Amino acid sequence: MVRYVKILMLWGVLCAGPAAGQDAGISDFEELDLEELLDVEVYTAAKHRQDIAESPSAVSVITREQIENTACTDVVCLLRRVPEVDVIRITPMFVAVGARALTDALGDKVLVMVDDREINDEVFGTIYWQALPVHLEDIERIEVIRGPVSALYGANAHSLVISIATRKVSGNSARVFMGSGEHDRSSLHLRLGRRLGNWSLQVSGGIETAGNWKLRAKREREVGRVRLRMDHQGEWGDTVAQLGLVYGEGLFYTPIGNANIYDAYRGYVFLGHRRGMLKTKLSFGFVDAGASWDLPLYYRGIKLGEPPDFFSVFSSNLDGEAQITWSPFEGNFWIVGANYRWITMFMEKNEPGEIHQHRVGLFLHNEQRLAERVTVTLGVRFDYNNITPFTISPRVACVWQVVDRHFLRLTVGQAFRKPSFFNTSLHIRGVETEPGFESLADFFLDNIGNEKLQNESITTVEAGYNGRFLNKRLGAEVVMFYSRFRNTIATYPYMATDRFGMPDPANSVMKFENAGREVDSLGGSVSLTLKIRRYLQVGVNYTARYSWYASKPHEAAGLSYELERGDRVPWEPVHQFNAMANYVPERGLRLGLALYGRSHSDMDRLEHGGLFDDRVQLRNPAMYMLSGFAAWREKMGPGWLELGVRAYNVFNTGFRDSMAVRRLDDTEVGGELLGRRIFLFLRGAL
Helix, strand or coil: CHHHHHHHHHHHHHHHHHHCCCEECCCCCCCCCHHHHHHCEECCCCCCCEEHHHCCCEEEEECHHHHHCCCCCCHHHHHCCCCCEEEEEEECCEEEEEECCCCCCCCCCEEEEECCEECCCCCCCCCCHHHCCCCHHHEEEEEEEECCCHHHHCCCCCCEEEEEEECEECCCEEEEEEEEECCCEEEEEEEEEEEECCEEEEEEEEEEEEECCCCCCCEEEEEEEEEEEEEEEECCEEEEEEEEEEEEEEEEEECCEEEEEEEEEEEEEEEEEEECCEEEEEEEEEEEEEEEEECCEEECCEEEEECCCCEEEEEEEEEEEEEEEECCCCCEEEEEEEEEEEEEEEECCECCCEEEEEEEEEEEEEEEEECCCEEEEEEEEEEEECCEEEEEEEEEEEEEEEECCEEEEEEEEEEEECCCHHHHHCCECCCEECCCCCHHHHHHHHCECCCCCCCEEEEEEEEEEEEEECCCCEEEEEEEEEEEEECCCECCCECCECCCCCECHHHCECECECCCCCEEEEEEEEEEEEEEECCEEEEEEEEEEEEEECCCCCHHHCCCCCCCCCCECCCCCCEEEEEEEEECCCCEEEEEEEEEEECCEEEEEECCCCCCCCEEEEEECCEEEEEEEEEEEEEECCEEEEEEEEEECCCCCCEECCCEEECCCCCEEECCEECCEEEEEEEEEC
């Protein structure tokens, strides 16, 4: 490995030469001066550039400066610092992310895009956060849209949309990042760029590992990635082409239990073009993986059978989109577009073993400026797919600039999440049964997947304020929201018993249903960011919410305690807060601190982690953790070199995002214990 690193770095030095340049911003932005950090523009909320204060949705931006100067080693750690966003770390390889309410262990109510390419997994409906196609060093900025945006993006833009934009190359360059720390954590990433006339070429790749916090030398995550990006600017418009491959192994979470993933590959090809009013994109992606379910089939200590030893999954998608942007007259702005997505799944030991789905969408977005200080946004999208009903997703927003630098916003929108293959089509073949429980094999063929599921829906009313004080050095945001969650999909295994108290799989039921979680949620957040000096910035944010059942939880939920209509959703913390401070000069000592905390929550868990175990109630107490970094950066010719340390959970508090349960074999299953993690790193640029 060291030999290859030296070869790549030498090639980068030769390419860079005296004309070495810094990385530019993403395709829709130029490099922003640090003095204008609080005057930033965004793209994702309305599919065009606009001041963040004029966005029709609540938006948070994670800049390149914030990515570099943090204790975080992955994207989900950065998202934990965004108001209203929930992060639930289940294993070192699996993390769930959501926003505002109803974020469960799967985290399937979020849409994620990398360079305008959707990366949601269609099999399980989730995001492989720990196996993203890009490393932190590849990312220029992250835009986080809190709230529904299906009016523009369709399926899965339910409660949160995250748009990750990667870095472009402005000249010949080479970058390296390497680090290692406690619990078998390591990271090596290289990125090389070269400019050739109107073309720019960038290649990057590396490997990351992570181990179990409690069990020494037990590796639970291994990810390797390679990526190629080419950009061309010419008289016929701007073109970008990308291709990449990600390899991963580790312990993943699924709705019916953990799965050990082996030799998983995820590849993609992307082509985008923009000329004048027309923007088009075409992508192809696939996932090829082998797995075994960590799924004990016991009922109150009685073994019923075993799941298949091994199964393979292959899924692919072809996605195309075209949109036209124009302004028919001053103050009026239109975006009209259409999207088509074809999805396939081939799953060994499933019935059926081959499934195809089609999605078609048409969206219209209009903005009208009134009296120079008021902007009205009207948007609607029409979506059809061949497994759920035709869906309409509207959004209406009004932004009023009360006085200079002070904006008020009111937004009403609806969004939906499309059921995944797992929700609709999982029927497991090959279950081995114990004597007397032969009907368990038919139980798995007839249950779990439900082809009659409808889309999950959310309706949100949101009010916001965005203001800047002290000559734009102090930024303030206040958001209040009310959301109605309907048709939320859930599954609860119910094992029937015969007259002797023995398990009776033939009369048992376990299907995904649009039932059990009719929930309303009321909440809000406050954020303050102060730029004291050019290199010194502090920020705080606080989120509060109260979610309650709008109807009595479905009797099949099998909760360990009784809940009625109007009762609070107990497994959500009501309060969350962040406090951050960074001092980051261009050279010399750079320092940062971040404090995160949240209130308690009560959770239902399967007693021993088995599919048919009884449910028990566990309490996750109020928690906090302090993290920080220290680094020294020096200029070296046309580039720079930085050596530093990142400390996560400095005081080693017993922090868990969700509670774990202990199995009969004395192992734990569930939320990972986030102990202290010291990580040393070296970063350089030529």
